[in-house]
Amino acid sequence: MPLQTEHDIVMSRQTVRKLTQELKFSLVDQTKMITAASELSRNTVVYGGGGEMRWSIVANGGRAGLRLAFEDKGPGIPDVDLALTDGWTSGKGMGVGLSGSRRLVNEFDLRTAPGEGTCVTITRWK
């Protein structure tokens, strides 16, 4: 789904809510995944200049999980370690978006290159 406008951030939350409900995540797990999706969608829209969210249902043995990828073709992140530090912010945020979302999920993968964009992939297992 596209992530171009603020309204798309709301749509991504609703999509993730529906998916986590279908997967029968607990309420706390649903809330964590939706919150992480909200943070990362906003990053894509505000800092990445727009992009998209892709989702897939994944399985590991008997466990089901939800994987989300947020990709943009924006400016990229020059210093990943710095960007993942609590309190660091490039804009007017609180600096918890990236580092905080990482705490809300089981797997977190960040690929970025200056000038080429950013792709954040998160997974939460049931």
Add this chain to the structure above:
Amino acid sequence: MERIPILQMGKCLLVTIQVDLQDQVALRLQDDLSSTIEATGATGVLIDISALEIVDSFIGRMLASISGIARVLDATTVVVGMQPAVAITLVELGLSLEGVRTALNVERGMAMLSLRDGEGDHDLVD
């Protein structure tokens, strides 16, 4: 764009957030509340977020800045009704809503605000 209604009850302003908040709507609420406090001389603001399924860093920042602005305008803000799953997620995300008064429900929130009225200008200690 949609707008969150602000109700006045005596010296208190009541806001119930019932929709999945778009960022601009949240910012507008902040502006609307500041001007309403100024126009009415309200001494208390009660924000009911029991219908909110998530509070991400943007909404968290909005709640913190409303509290800050209101304090400067001599009004006390109480945020009530946060769902437990939202509270768990918010803390894990890294937001503690410092400086924001909270209460379990509307009734207790109103009690906190009326206490302030009764005691004049003393700050609330609970």
